[in-house]
Amino acid sequence: MTPAGLTETGDRPRELEGRVAIVTGSTSGIGLGVAEALAARGAAVVLNGFGDAAAVEDTTRRISDAHAVPVRYDGADMSDPAQIEALVERTRRAFGPTDILVNNAGIQHVAPIEEFPPEKWDAITAINLSAAFHATRAALGAMKERGWGRIVNVASAHGLIASPFKSAYVAAKHGVIGLTKVTALEAAEHGVTCNAVCPGYVWTPLVAGQVAAQARAHGLSEKEVIRTVFLAEQPTRRFATIEEIAATVAFLCSDGAASITGVALPVDGGWTAH
Structure with missing residues (x-):
């Protein structure tokens, strides 16, 4: 008897075949794991982030070859609204309109509030929060027109609770969850869902x-x-493992999650259950 979610050969069904996904901050870590998970389910994937050019090229080729899907890299600076809009447009020209948007790009700085450099505050809020807004703004209209879309914002347990010395990060991640809820409400009648994943x-x-x-x-x-x-x-x-976070994001992008929207889902080993 074949386990649920697997084909007779043991492979995952390519339930996202024909879908186009952008995953920001995806040249390493959680973002790369998410990109791999979406590619494994059949989606064409656009990678984004920093890294050595040769290593990024190798990663792009490896994912494409492993999963037989188109994969490309886009080096858009996620702190620049114009570059974010251009990223979505370049994706459309290369693969078609964006069906799946995973806003994962993020940076961190730790310091007491009175010692927190203002430029670090500005950079963290730009990349961790504003980038998610600008990418959503650029992609959402076409999703609504086509009647299908998935937006997943990679927030954090710190989007639900706070820790000392992380003022910008905590504020930005709380903002991401607020943006998630508003997007979900605006898109609810158009076959588009928006959720936040909150890793510990x-x-x-x-x-x-x-x-x-x-x-x-x-x-x-x-x-x-x-x-x-x-x-x-x-x-x-x-x-938590990268694979666990990636599997959660991939599920939220599936048809099985069509009625899940506006949720901030902790994947935090019970941290926020305190």
């Missing part, structure tokens, strides 16, 4: 580096740092 701590190369740095700074083992610093509020006491 996820094991990525960036987090691995932060763990190592904290261990050196405090004279602790990496295991102690993970348990007492990073996962102190995450009841499962383990990091």
Whole structure:
């Protein structure tokens, strides 16, 4: 008997065949995992983000070859509204109108409010919040016209709760959830959904580096740092994986999630259940 969601060969059904997806901030980490998950389900994918040109080219080719879908890279600067609009237009010319938009691009800075550099505040709110608005604004009209669309905003558990020293990030992620709800309401009668995924701590190369740095700074083992610093509020006491976040996003892009909209979905090991 074949498990639900799999074909007789054990492969996932290509339920997004013919769909066009833009995933911002997708040259590494969560965004790259999401792009892979959508490609595996048959979507043509546009990658976006920073990285070594040769490495990005290799990633683009690898995903395309592995899943037999068109994949291209677009280096649009997500802090620039004009470049975001151009990204959506270039995607239309290359693959067709955007069916799936995953707003994942984000940056972080940690400091007390009175010491927080204003330029860091501006950069974080531009990339973590305003970019999601500008991309949604550019893509939503065509989704409504065609009667189908999926917008998934990668927010954070910090879009639901706060931690000290992360004023810009927390404010931006709370704003992303507000934008998600408004978009969902405006698009609800047009076959377009908009949801936010709110990860807790996820094991990525960036987090691995932060763990190592904290261990050196405090004279602790990496295991102690993970348990007492990073996962102190995450009841499962383990990091979520990139694959878990990507699978959640992919589900929200499926027809099975057609009645899920305006939701801020924690994927945080129970952190926000406190």
